[in-house]
Amino acid sequence: MSPTPPKACLRVDGTGIVDADGNRIILKGTATGGHTNMENFITGYPGHEHEMRAAMLEVLGREKYDFFFDKFLEYFFTPHDASFLASLGLNCIRIPINYRHFIDDLNPSVIKPEGFRLIDRIVTACADAGMYTILDMHTFPGGQNQGWHSDAGIHKALFWNFKDFQNRMVDLWVAIAKHYRDNTWVAGYNPMNEPADPDHVNLQAWYKRVEKEIRAVDPNHILFLDGNTYAMDFSAFKEVLPNCAYAMHDYASMGFPSGEPYVGTPEQKEFLQKSYERKVEFMKGRGVPIWNGEFGPVYASEAEHEYKKINEQRYNLLGQQLSIYTSDKTSWSIWLYKDIGFQGMVYVNPETPYMRLLKPFLEKKKRLGLDKWGRDDGRFRDVAQVYEPVIRHFREEISERFLNRRYPQVWKIEGHIHRVLRETLFSEIMCWEYASFFEGKSMEELDELAASFKLENCVRREELNEILRADAARAG
Template sequence: MQKNFVQVHSQDFVVNGEKIVFRGFGLGSWMNLEHFMIGLPGTDSLIKKTFSEVYGEEKSSLFFDKFLMEFVDEDDFKFLKDLGVNLLRIPFSYKFFLDDQYPDSFKTEGFKYLDHIISLCEKHEIYAILDLHTTPGGQNPDWHCDTASGIPMLWNYGALRDTVIALWGHIAKYYRNNPWVAGYDIVNEPSMVKNAVVFNEFYDKVVSEIRKHDTNHIIFIEGNRFSTDFSMLDPVDDPQVAYTFHFYPFVDEPAVLSPEMKREDRKKIFLTEFERLVSIRDKYNRPVWCGEFGLVLDEESIQLQTEIIEDMLDLCESYDVSWTLWTYKDAACMGIVYPQEDTPWIKLTTKIREEWNQHEEQAKGEQLVDHMAETYFKPISADLRYELQFRMRTIMQVICVEQHLKPFLQLMPWEEAYRLPESFHFNNCTSWDELSLLIKKYTQKA
């Protein structure tokens, strides 16, 4: 085993022969903006394009550099260390490393931002897992992979997959000797993958490319259907491969979020789904990691929501599964840390949310598909409706950016806009005490 590196040993993660269980957070909406979490409509690319249209390319670059360098700081890591966590999952967009017009050459800016966080991880002895959250063409149909079409094009074109394979080789070569990088999460939440041969070949090629440069790090593999379906995946012939699933049981069973549901009934639903997911540990005889779970939080329901997260954490702990909560920090949505109400970012996004929110966007997308089908065509199947509503939402996102983001920026002088990222400084933030106490319940017993 490689000294000081996290390694796979049977169904456990180990460091220098000692078992380690990961407990931590994802750093969501940092190197990949997610509209509902950050409070701005649109995909990552659309949001950045709008800033460029309003303030110009140069000022937009200055703005997002400031955002990336100041979103978390030394005080955040002191807070994380006090919570007792030992892992940070770091999502990033391929666009920090690749220009879509010149896919054969790599950009350097991505390492600037990753190194900023990884150096803090090393200083505070918190491991990092690098998570490719967006890919060329998109690996799933939803906004969080920065799709412009609502179609997961990655699985349709080998040329797109080849750029991802090459990118991971490039990243692995750069981080191959860093033991505080625990591993590489190859692609976040693949979905609508129709071809098992393509899916398995992609992972095999990524593993092979990484191993040309790096034999030290764990490679994490996610399943289909937003990392909840592993039925397509064959075992990978590499001793340092592990598997990661995401646990959002309320997507299929929304009633579990209702205060009317008895806790024991909810826990039974959670248990059934969790056992189905964690069964991949025995299927592949490898360790597993619950890479994402969490809730949209609000003050009026925080007691219930803390209880639901506790039920999820109890499952991870009782089944000896490593975990990362989604997410650490955002604009008062899913983050345990968020800017205070009087900060400029929250004041801006509060106004925007009076006109737009993600849940209405999703509902409208579904309604528009239904209207189109009922008005102009024969009834369509539930499967087709599901796929088409993602495509409809990409059209809506363009409109929402034009009507619900750009006007607010046009009213904001550049000097004010440039200071918006300062709202995320730790000393301008608050946190959920209920969740902090809950996290410590698990980290302090470790």
Template sequence: MAKALPLLKVSGTRIIDETGREVVLKGFSLGGWLMMEGYMFGGRNTPEHDFRASFEKALGKAELDDFTKTFRDTFIREKDIKTIKGWGANCIRVPFNYRLIEFEDRPYSLNEDGIGYLDRIVGWCGKHGLYCILDLHAAPGAQNAAWHSDSYGKAELFNSEANKDRYLRLWFFLADRYRECGSVAGYDVLNEPDVGVLEEHKVRELYEAVTKEIRSTDTKRIIFLEGNMWAQRLEFLGRPKDDNTVYSIHAYAPIDFTHNFEVGLRYPCKAYGVMWNKDRFDMMARAYSDFVEKVGVPLYLGEFGVSAREGCCGEAEWVRDMLEICKKHNLNWTYWTYKTIANYAYPDGIYRYLGNPAWVNRQGPVAGWETFPHLWKKEKGSMAFSWLTENFTLNKNIFSVLKEYF
């Protein structure tokens, strides 16, 4: 049993614990667990609610509930938290869908089964000495128009008073629930908002409102605020009104390389007419670093990751350069992501599932999670077994680099 984790707080541009010791958060996101994304399971990138609706239409609600519980109970377990701690990491980021906490068609209702998984991960982190950051990956109405916010094709959070109220009430509930949990480093209140530059004030105003809501019950946890345009633009945030705030960015540049959209690119590489290398990343990081120094907040690289091509295209070099930049500019960081079905595009997990059973079926035409409704009743035992991390393969090429920086 680990000792109780000391409370973290912001001091200027650093995060410190109760003794005044600086703590640089380093670890992994647990992507795909409490917020499913198609590519992580070998399928198309469609919203999670579409997948669930198709599953329920095919097999009924009871089987959907059985699938949901089985998947969540097997994909991430306590031994995964022990593994991450054993590697030397001190933090995990936990992406979750608001539908985990409340039912979409019943505003302000509590999904007891869903909240139990957040309780579970918070408890495991406390037991094994890891901090966790709770990351709202899909908000009511959606904060961007993409599938990974489980949207209906529009970002309807910022323009709907009903959605904003649900969002604020959700964070009050979570902050009130976890305000005494030492393992909770803080709240990443909104993943990758994306609105036009002229509407950035809507994001800032919502951040001010949610900060006020959280602080009405939890005065101690850090609040993590992501930039607009997929966590890229920070300047519109200015100086935070709350002095226990961290600003967060994500880094996947150049996306044609990190997501393997342009096959054959080798890092360092030329893309979009410019050269992408450590010097360019240092220049970009310096601009962020200068800004947070000016406004007096720490900086957190909440996501960065790369599609694995068996080490043949400079993936490890890209990761090393990103980590060197983090070290130079004193960035906290979490790698995206811990585990995925191995795929041809999008960032891979540090653990990858390499097999090709019927519920992966990379050759298609139906692949990945789109096969689940057709196979669940017949193959549920084998499917559940395949989701255990011991059946995934560690990407030693990337892992060896990450481990140097823990």
């Protein structure tokens, strides 16, 4: 029997989020990233989802293409997954969405009903398990940021330069708000994931506009508003919008191959605390709720040297971050629920058809360092050295005055070169190689490949899940 729906939508009350009776609710959960918005490191393809899908369509043909991706979407998240997450004590699941499930770029004025059917299935499964959901728009036409996860296929955020793109996404959010306005299991809407507005003013104008339009059809649901520059910068924010929580992302470099190992020194703990405080200064100063929409380390595989030691350090890092959030009663959503073995709470078993088929390609992609997320150039020096002369050339020919002017400046020139050469151009071409592994597959074989993502075909990362279970059990 499904649990009784909440009597009313959650709402903002001062620095907290409360239910219909005024009880404070601390949202603790994870995200279904890689599902309704696919990402390269999560499911194994290179580059950008729309490029991978185009290559797959070319190889499979329309009938098999539709069959495979329909099955993938069916199997990736089911009521079984929702029940598992609820068993850990989690109470809210963030649903990252690719706008293309709702809008065809060649017919942008029509909102596709199949998008609602897809998201409804997840919302309902979570509600039946007694969990709230937050709807997160993870991609935007033209790209709201410069990263692979905005699925623009370029290295610029053109969304901010085209009013048509902005109008289109306001209209989509109005349609979504109309659809879910009476659903009290939906905790709220995350209108834009990780915006990166170079001018630092367009984002606030769009937030103000979309908030007004959403409120006209749905006055009750909370909006969870990300900071600028990948949800890490609120320095240019001028005002607080009503019934809004403000969302930051709190990744720590010590949780990745490129960062220093976390050994729990006082200096490292102080660094984590200061990084967090910088990101939440706006929320604390304005007295509004904090939602940490993404955080979490990545994990070494058994094939890597001293993987147990590395992962123990990463678990300790996670524990320290959770203790910071607990002290502030901060709501959070860890990244990530399910993948092929890098960061997920569960991951696809290496012996499944999908992983066996793609093993040589995945090893090649990792060696080439095509994915930004968790790239390990320290381990694969032969490939890393290919790019060093290019970086050196830029540094030699461009004045120091201009070298790191390109936004986001925190990437420095190295990050922008890797974005263009490895993550965009190289990865786009490699999509055809990825798709070639599916050539000639029968419907039955495609079903088996998609079924690799079923929960029963996944390995559970028990140490991680126990940490999350223990934290979820803490009193708010």
